[in-house]
Amino acid sequence: MTTSNRILLGVNIDHVATLRQARGTRYPDPVKAALDAEEAGADGITVHLREDRRHIQDRDVLVLSEVLQTRMNFEMGVTEEMMQFAERIRPAHICLVPETRQELTTEGGLDVTGQEARIKAAVERLSRLGSEVSLFIDADERQIEASRRVGAPAIELHTGRYADAQTPAEVAEELQRVADGVAFGLAQGLIVNAGHGLHYHNVEPVAAIKGINELNIGHALVAHALFVGFKGAVSEMKQLILAASNR
Ligand SMILES: CC(=O)[C@@H](O)[C@H](O)COP(=O)(O)O
Numbered sequence: 001m002t003t004s005n006r007i008l009l010g011v012n013i014d015h016v017a018t019l020r021q022a023r024g025t026r027y028p029d030p031v032k033a034a035l036d037a038e039e040a041g042a043d044g045i046t047v048h049l050r051e052d053r054r055h056i057q058d059r060d061v062l063v064l065s066e067v068l069q070t071r072m073n074f075e076m077g078v079t080e081e082m083m084q085f086a087e088r089i090r091p092a093h094i095c096l097v098p099e100t101r102q103e104l105t106t107e108g109g110l111d112v113t114g115q116e117a118r119i120k121a122a123v124e125r126l127s128r129l130g131s132e133v134s135l136f137i138d139a140d141e142r143q144i145e146a147s148r149r150v151g152a153p154a155i156e157l158h159t160g161r162y163a164d165a166q167t168p169a170e171v172a173e174e175l176q177r178v179a180d181g182v183a184f185g186l187a188q189g190l191i192v193n194a195g196h197g198l199h200y201h202n203v204e205p206v207a208a209i210k211g212i213n214e215l216n217i218g219h220a221l222v223a224h225a226l227f228v229g230f231k232g233a234v235s236e237m238k239q240l241i242l243a244a245s246n247r
């Protein structure tokens, strides 16, 4: 008997907004990108409303919350401002991420072990909205155990170190770290997602890891969309992921 390992694709549209914000124009519209992504097979739409509003804006999230056909995965820092925003829009999924204004991108996972009481309170508060709360963490057993202890039903493993690895040995080591994290997370009874820095040339080995529920991918999709359109970019990625996950 073959078991299906169908991985979901969450399309992150943050960097459509990055291009818009670079000029303060009305285009390109991340809402249009989200609807195109859904038509091309996205299983969900991810947005990160950063404290500094460098890309996605409040209005984008509000409009998306009314027009998405699939579901929103709302990435947010653990701040009172964001908690109140989430309470307003009640997204299906919420992913708590670490955030600093100076970083170029999300550079590491959330330190759950170092602030368990704070994260537990946030998970409890957000879960009351009916949202599935996940924690964006490194593939580290201590962080995974702490995620279970604070009551999060899901985690998203940060694949940035895998994506940044240079030599074949480093790539293999980081891939193994992600695979071990997936197995450990599943053993803890968690839903395990993964993402960050994944692109058309590095996604397949991750998609081949058994047990991952969803991959969240953004930057590479937006970049490829410049050449093939957003629907084409999403569709190509979806095909790659499905093929790799069924090997
Ligand atoms: C948490 C995460 O990985 C995404 O939000 C992604 O990082 C979006 O891009 P930026 O980090 O560049 O905002």
Ligand SMILES: NCC(=O)COP(=O)(O)O
Pocket (backbone or CB within 6 Å): 012, 046, 156, 194, 195, 196, 197, 198, 216, 217, 218, 219, 220
């Ligand atoms: N949580 C990761 C994500 O949403 C997408 O990250 P990236 O593909 O833009 O690096």
